[in-house]
Amino acid sequence: MSGRATPRHIPRRRFGQNFLVDDAVIAAIIEAIRPARGDNLVEIGPGLGALTGPLLDRLERLHVVEIDRDLIARLRERHPPQRLLIHEGDVLEFDFSALGGDLRVAGNLPYNISTPLLFRLAAFAGGIRDIHVMLQKEVVERMVAAPGDSEFSRLSVMLQYRFDMEKLLDVAPESFEPAPRVDSAVVRLIPFAVLPHPAHDEAVLADVVARAFGQRRKTLRNTLKGLVPDGIYARLGIDAGARAQELAVADFVRIADEVAADR
């Protein structure tokens, strides 16, 4: 024996490492992505390669972004550099536009950074064709919630502003090693080619939405005080006594446009 077998990787909790070990789930994710040979695809957090291998089987080459050096060393041993293009570092600082346009994004994401990562992907939406990601089920339910649902939140509004989203499948904790303490789900996000409700100033929209959901039990009149003059609600036909959760994305855009026009 050479004694050089790769030692077992000890999962790192700080990097949200829960590795997929369920072949049926892996196959379902690949089927949902439907990679075509020449696709420009990036996998976030390839880890031990549960999705990486099956993706590479169907692609000419694949980009991956991974923070864990030990895992990167394993990936380098297993795949030639001209087919697997490894970007070492924090995906929250990664410049997705450097990979070119019509980008497809996939991954079983580290759940501890999922919200900032979704916001980062939203910032690059113009160059992205689609996104297929595994997330905590509760986060996916917030993403796709409708106004009036208890899960409707800042994340719902800011992502629904930019993406058409669909929950594809639920995944149980036993499909991972180690098993996470939460249920998971796979979601597809497709950036709108033309925004259905474009805001004049997206920074103002983000501000209005953050404030309105900052104290979700309070009425708009209270949460947006100082930002939105009372008269605006009547003009827009929006009830100032409503709570953020009851408003549609288009309503937030109309409020934000009034605020932006006032500046």
Ligand code: SAM
């Ligand atoms: N794709 C593998 C799978 O399905 O088995 C691993 C998924 S695991 C939930 C998340 C992966 O993301 C890990 O490989 C972890 O090291 C990596 N990761 C965690 N934080 C990261 C970050 N900030 N930037 C890049 N990769 C990160």
